[in-house]
Structure formats: structure tokens, C-alpha cells
Amino acid sequence: MTGPSRSGRTRARLERLGPRTGRGRLLLVLLVAAAVTAFTATVPLLRGFFDLRVYYGTVHTWAHHGGRIYDYRVPGTVYGFTYPPFAAVAMLPLALLGRAAAIAVSLLVNLAALAAVLRILAGPGRWRHGWYRWALCLCLLALYEPLRDTFSFGQVNVVLLALVLVDCLLLTTGRGRWAGAGTGLAAAVKLTPVLFIGLMLLAGRRRAAAVATAVAAAATALAAWADPAASRFYWTEALWDTGRVGRLDYVSNQSLQGVLARLGETGRPWWASAVLLTLCVWAWRARRAVAAGDWPAAFALTGTAACLVSPITWVHHLVWLLPSFAVLVRAGHPRIAGALYAVLCTSVVWLWAGDAAGLDGFLGANAYVWVSLGLLFGLPTGQGRGARPPLARSASATAPAPSPVSPATTTAGDQPGSSSEAGAPAAATGAADGSVREGGRSPSSEPTGSTCPAAAKPQSSSARASSYTVNPPSA
Numbered sequence: 001m002t003g004p005s006r007s008g009r010t011r012a013r014l015e016r017l018g019p020r021t022g023r024g025r026l027l028l029v030l031l032v033a034a035a036v037t038a039f040t041a042t043v044p045l046l047r048g049f050f051d052l053r054v055y056y057g058t059v060h061t062w063a064h065h066g067g068r069i070y071d072y073r074v075p076g077t078v079y080g081f082t083y084p085p086f087a088a089v090a091m092l093p094l095a096l097l098g099r100a101a102a103i104a105v106s107l108l109v110n111l112a113a114l115a116a117v118l119r120i121l122a123g124p125g126r127w128r129h130g131w132y133r134w135a136l137c138l139c140l141l142a143l144y145e146p147l148r149d150t151f152s153f154g155q156v157n158v159v160l161l162a163l164v165l166v167d168c169l170l171l172t173t174g175r176g177r178w179a180g181a182g183t184g185l186a187a188a189v190k191l192t193p194v195l196f197i198g199l200m201l202l203a204g205r206r207r208a209a210a211v212a213t214a215v216a217a218a219a220t221a222l223a224a225w226a227d228p229a230a231s232r233f234y235w236t237e238a239l240w241d242t243g244r245v246g247r248l249d250y251v252s253n254q255s256l257q258g259v260l261a262r263l264g265e266t267g268r269p270w271w272a273s274a275v276l277l278t279l280c281v282w283a284w285r286a287r288r289a290v291a292a293g294d295w296p297a298a299f300a301l302t303g304t305a306a307c308l309v310s311p312i313t314w315v316h317h318l319v320w321l322l323p324s325f326a327v328l329v330r331a332g333h334p335r336i337a338g339a340l341y342a343v344l345c346t347s348v349v350w351l352w353a354g355d356a357a358g359l360d361g362f363l364g365a366n367a368y369v370w371v372s373l374g375l376l377f378g379l380p381t382g383q384g385r386g387a388r389p390p391l392a393r394s395a396s397a398t399a400p401a402p403s404p405v406s407p408a409t410t411t412a413g414d415q416p417g418s419s420s421e422a423g424a425p426a427a428a429t430g431a432a433d434g435s436v437r438e439g440g441r442s443p444s445s446e447p448t449g450s451t452c453p454a455a456a457k458p459q460s461s462s463a464r465a466s467s468y469t470v471n472p473p474s475a
Contacts, residue, residue, distance in 0.1 A: 029135040036142045049103055050074070052154025054081055055091050056102050062088060062227075063095035069230040070238060082238070082245050085223035085231045086188040087156075106154040113162040114141075120165045121296075121326040143345040149316035157319045160186040161303075164193055165323070168299040171208065180208035184215025188223075192317065195282075195306040199298060202283055203290040245312050251353045254368040255313035262356045262365060275309045281376060292382035300324040304375045318344065318368060324375045331380035340371050 053074050058081040061067035069088045073080045081088060094102050118137075141147060150157045163182035170179040180200060186193035197216075200209035224231040238244055246253070249261035256274045260266070282305035289298040303320035307313045321344070328337035352365035363370075 025132045029132065029139070032136060032139045036139045040142055040148065047149060047152040049106065049152070049154040050079075052102060052106050054079060055154070056094050056099065058088060059091050059094045063092060069227060070233055083190055084188060084220065085227055085234055086219045087190070088230070089219075089223050089226055090189060103154065107151065110151055110155075110158050113158040114147075116162040117158060117165055117322065120162075120169050121323060140341070144322075144341070145344055145347050146316050146318035146321070149314075150319055153316055155316050156189065157316060160190055160193060161319055161322065164196055164299065164303075167196070167208065167212075168295055168323075171205065172295040176205065176208055178211065179205070180211030180213075181215050183208075184212035185219060187212065187216045188219035192306045192310055192320070195309075196299070196302050199286055199290075199302045202287055203298070246314075248312065249356075251349050251356060251365050252314045253312050254307070254315055254318065254349065254366070254372070255310050256308050256369065257311045258313070259366045259369055262361070271311075278305060278308050278376070281305075285376070285379070285381065289381035294381050296323060296330070297327050297379060297381040300327045301376060301379055301381075304372050304379070308369070308372050308376065315349070315368065318372070321372065321375065324379055327379055333380065340374065343367055343371055 054072075057074060058069055058072045061072045062069055069081055069085060071080070094105075097105060147158070149155070163186040166182040167179045170176050180197075183193055183196045183200075187197065194216075197209050197212045200206075200212065220231075247261075248257055248266065250258075251262075253261070256278065257271050260270055260274070282301055286298045286301045286305075289295075289301060300323035304324055307317055307320050310317070325337045325341055328334070328340075348367050349365055352361045355361065356365035
């Protein structure tokens with residue numbers, strides 16, 4: 001049975017489940033929106049734009065007071081800037097803004113990036129879903145914990161996801177001349193997207209990989225020119241000291257390293273072995289997806305694998321799982337997508353924020369890791385031959401259409417446009433804008449805290465300052 005027929009039947013079932021009149025649909029949307037608003041205002045703790053405070057204070061101290069990037073600490077905390085130096089260069093416009101304006105810009109940029117992500121994941125037929133499905137989709141997006149945290153922290157994850165997905169769209173539609181530029185920029189800001197360059201090499205897209213590498217190298221060189229001392233410190237010391245970022249065993253760390261640390265196993269051999277096995281599975285599955293022309297699935301698998309192998313994957317980093325849910329819905333598995341998505345909306349891992357011991361702690365405190373592993377092993381691939389989006393179809397219009405008797409056997413390397421729909425109905429893709437509103441709750445005192453109060457300084461890092469200064473400047 002082909003992918004399009006499953007997707008069509010899925011949409012038909014969803015239509016039958018809901019109200020059929022415009023008034024009934026409007027009433028349902030209003031009720032769901034009210035429930036989501038009540039949830040986001042009362043259940044999750046707001047984060048007080050903590051990460052944005054780090055970015056803002058770092059850039060202002062660096063630009064206006066002669067301070068150094070990696071010496072700044074948010075007043076009253078041990079938390080400072082942890083990204084590569086180019087991230088600080090990219091955030092320099094914050095030096096021109098006041099705090100309120102910086103918050104407003106952060107929200108607008110994240111909303112624009114989220115709109116781009118949804119547009120790419122939904123594909124060229126996005127308007128067929130209508131206002132009703134999109135309204136329900138936005139309500140579901142507001143529940144997704146990683147996206148709630150991204151907005152409320154003032155994080156940059158959605159922006160990086162949008163940059164990488166642009167490359168996915170270019171490769172999917174056969175317009176790969178500039179593919180890789182978005183990934184290169186994203187990798188210069190944060191190291192997680194580097195694995196997408198590996199995907200391009202794995203798929204034989206050497207030009208895209210070269211573009212990504214060149215862009216990342218140029219951005220890194222620009223940062224080194226702007227602040228040689230900060231660059232030297234980051235690449236020789238800070239990068240290798242995970243203790244600067246936070247405690248590995250803190251429950252917000254939903255990576256393989258986090259699982260091992262909560263088990264009390266902090267030795268590198270165990271983690272290295274787990275990472276190697278994960279990368280082998282990723283390479284095998286991603287290569288099969290690319291061979292089938294299914295770039296969306298390949299990118300989804302890569303985002304999932306990157307979250308697993310990273311030493312620290314805070315909950316808000318899991319926005320990289322959004323493409324996987326779109327692939328599941330596209331492949332005709334909305335119930336599986338809904339079940340896994342619901343787990344990531346519950347904040348369930350925080351029930352074990354204080355104590356992750358025992359079997360229940362092993363299962364519950366690592367729940368998001370189990371979701372990531374399930375997606376890595378079970379995400380459907382090879383949906384590209386059944387139905388191409390219009391853009392992909394036009395890119396390969398000169399190729400003969402495969403017949404039902406003799407399906408096409410052209411590899412992805414020969415026909416870059418032969419891929420699956422660049423996304424899926426966005427109804428299962430992820431989270432919204434309500435996570436940043438004031439709801440009467442005080443912000444969490446911990447940057448990565450969530451529904452449950454955390455222990456004192458659960459993410460505390462090494463107290464030592466940078467090696468090239470003793471007294472960091474104040475904000």
C-alpha cells in the first residue's frame with residue numbers, strides 16, 4: 001500500500017472525528033485554545049528569558065564595557081556564555097537594544113523561524129489543510145515542552161532548525177546549488193548541526209557538504225578575527241569541558257550521556273561505545289532514506305541522532321525532533337506520532353528531578369531519550385517515491401514517471417529531485433507561542449528547571465572563571 005493512500009485515509013479519518021460545520025469547528029478551536037492557555041499559564045514554570053539574559057549580558061559587556069565573552073556571568077548565578085564565539089558575533093545587534101526590546105525581538109525572530117519550519121514541514125500543499133487544522137496545530141504546538149522552553153528561555157534552537165530545514169528543502173527539490181549554507185551557519189552558532197554535514201557526505205552530496213564546511217569555517221574565522229583570545233579559549237579549553245555547561249546527570253539532560261550519568265556511570269568508554277553504536281544505526285538508516293529519495297526522513301533521523309550523541313541535550317534542544325513527527329504523519333502513522341508527541345508535552349521527566357534512582361527513575365527520568373531512540377530505530381523511510389511535492393515534481397519534470405509495474409530504480413545521487421514531500425500535515429509537528437506569557441507563576445530559579453522545583457544549583461558548573469582573566473566585568 002502506498003504512502004499517499006495512507007495519508008489520504010488518515011486525513012479522512014481526522015475529518016470524520018471533528019465537527020463538520022464552521023460554527024462547530026470554531027467552537028472546538030476556542031475550547032482547545034482556552035485549555036491550552038490554562039495549561040501554559042499554570043502548569044509549566046516560566047523561564048524568565050534566562051538564556052536571553054545570558055546572550056544580552058554577554059554581548060553588552062563585550063561591546064560596551066570591554067569585557068570578555070566567556071567571563072560574563074548572569075548576576076547571582078554561575079551561568080555564562082557556552083556557544084562558539086561566532087554566536088556572540090551573530091548576536092551583536094542585541095548590543096543596540098534595551099532589555100524589553102531584546103525580548104520582543106527574540107519572540108518575533110522565534111515566531112518567524114517557527115513559521116518557516118512549519119511551512120517547510122507542511123510542504124507545498126500546506127494551504128489545503130485550511131484554517132481549522134492549522135488552528136488546532138498551533139494549539140498542539142503550544143503544548144510541546146521543548147518549544148515552550150525555547151520561547152520562554154529566549155533560546156535559538158528554532159532558528160537553527162529553520163536554517164537546516166532550508167537545506168533539506170533545497171536538496172528535496174533538486175535546487176541544491178546553495179544547499180549547505182544554512183547548515184554551515186547553524187553549525188557555527190552551535191555544534192549540534194555539524195552532524196548534518198556528515199549526512200551530506202554520507203549521501204554523496206560533496207558540494208553541499210563543502211558549502212556547509214566553508215560557511216562554518218568562514219564564520220568561525222570571522223569570530224577569531226573579532227576576538228582572538230575568546231576563540232583560542234573556546235576551541236582549546238571550553239569546548240572540552242562539559243562541566244562548564246552543567247551537570248551531566250541533571251534530569252534536563254536527555255542524551256545518552258545523561259542516561260549514563262544518572263546511572264552513576266561517567267566513564268568515557270561507555271559513552272563512546274553508545275555514541276558509536278548510535279551513529280552506526282543513524283548512518284545505516286539515513287543512507288537508506290537518501291537512497292529512496294526521502295530527504296525529509298534523512299534530516300529527521302539526523303536531528304534525532306544529534307540529540308542522542310551530544311554530551312548534553314537539554315529538553316529545549318529537542319525541537320530537533322519536530323521533523324520526525326512530520327515524517328510519521330506523512331507516512332500515515334498519526335497515532336504513533338500523537339502518542340510520542342504527547343509524552344514530550346507532559347514534562348513527565350521532571351517528576352524525577354530530585355531522585356532518578358530505581359527502575360521507575362530509569363524509565364521515567366529518561367523518557368525523552370526513549371522517544372528519541374524509538375524515532376531513530378522506527379521512523380518510516382522511503383516515502384519519497386510514492387508522492388512527490390509539486391516543487392520536486394517540477395524539478396524532475398524531464399524524467400519519465402515510474403509505472404506501477406516497473407517502479408523507478410534511479411538512486412538519489414542520480415536524481416536529486418526524487419524525494420518525498422518536503423513535510424507533512426503540520427498537525428503533529430510541535431509548539432507555539434503561548435509559552436512566554438505571564439501567568440502569575442514566578443520564573444524558575446534554575447535555567448533548565450521545569451514543572452518541578454529543582455535542587456539547589458542542579459546544573460552548577462565549574463566555578464572557575466576563564467583562564468585569561470580573573471575579575472570578569474559586571475553587566
